Amino acid sequence: MKVLLLTDNDQLLRRFRELVGEGDLDLIKSYHFEYAYSWNNQEFREKYKNDDRIFPLKVATNTHELIRKYKVIFSLHCKQFFPEELVKNVRCINVHPGLNPYNRGWFPQVFSIINGLPCGATIHEIDEKLDHGPVICQEEVVIEKWDTSFSAYNKILDAEIRLLRNSLVDILDNKYVAVSKPEGNVNLKRDFDDLCEIDLDNTDTFLNHINKLRALTHGEYSNAFFFDEEGRKIFINIEMTRE
Ligand code: 0FX
Structure with a gap:
């Protein structure tokens, strides 16, 4: 079973590879993982130019190929919007650094510190709206009075990895119940x-x-x-x- 992980976040790429490649999950025997980053991500292009295990990808112009090739596509902070045709034909899963439906979109913890809305990590199916589809699992992260965006963000990344550790096999095997949420609010x-x-x-x-x-x-x-x-x-x- 072919699975694509699309990311523009280096820390999460490393932690995801560790998670599936070793330790308790050891998923690489049962699933074939491929890795890609956004075609316009210059930092990744430079860093991974000699690494043939990860490639640059423009989702909008490769939709049909992606539909043909993959059973599941993960976005782990991928900075591209997935076209409707893609999300209707392949199970696309977003790992998002916010507690949907609060402060969907850009840098959720920044807005949570300011507007007091809950914050955390969410794994959800991608639909045609930004950070919006049915929620598979989520974990709230408490923002303390002394947290900055940076310290809150680090707690959220840890929560994302915990969620992945607990739910990745069920997500890959399509054994979960996803729950729709109200609209909430979005920041760009x-x-x-x-x-x-x-x-x-x-x-x-x-x-x-x-x-x-x-x-x-x-x-x-x-x-x-x-x-x-x-x-x-x-x-x-x-x-x-x-x-
Ligand atoms: O990868 P990511 O952590 O996530 C962002 C969005 O927040 C998320 O909702 C979206 N799904 C994903 C595709 O893109 O973004 P980042 O690595 O650019 O930034 C990480 C944190 O760094 C951010 O939460 C706040 C901070 N930051 C980032 C930039 C670029 C700043 O404080 N200032 C900045 O200029």
Whole structure:
């Protein structure tokens, strides 16, 4: 049985390969896994140029081939939208870093820190809408007052791997009941971009200001910024520590 894993996330690629290739699951004897990344992902192209176990792929122009070749296709943070024809003809499964239906779409934990909606990890069947199809399993991740986007995200990745470990065999064998959820809400990349410029005249509670800044603090990324009187762009990251 041929299975395709499409991802643009290097950490998850490594952890998925470990999961299926060794340890308790040891699935590679029973299923044939193939790996691909998005054709426009330059970082992956450079990193995997000499690795023939993973290839670049444009889903929209290879739909018929994908339908012919694979029984199940996984998206593990793949940054391409799957065409309707594909999701209606092959079981396509999304591993998503959010607790559907809350904050579907872009960077769910960032929005959860700001709007207080639940956060976590979800594995669901893909339909024609973004992060939307019937839910196979999910795990809530609690965001603490001291979490930043980065620390919350790391907990979510761990939850995604736990969900995969517990449900992958059933998903491959099509032995699960998927449950539809209400619509919830969706955030797009431009919603994230809109958050990043800080309005220095904004008056709000201190709590809301802290929440916004920790939501935009993620390792090396420069997200939150403002301009000073001379037009220089100043980036802000905050540090949260628990006693
Ligand atoms: O791979 P991924 O973790 O996931 C994203 C979406 O959140 C997800 O809903 C979608 N299904 C998937 C295809 O794409 O994204 P990433 O590796 O680009 O970013 C990981 C985290 O890094 C993100 O949650 C927040 C942080 N980040 C990322 C970028 C690019 C920032 O804080 N600033 C940035 O500019």
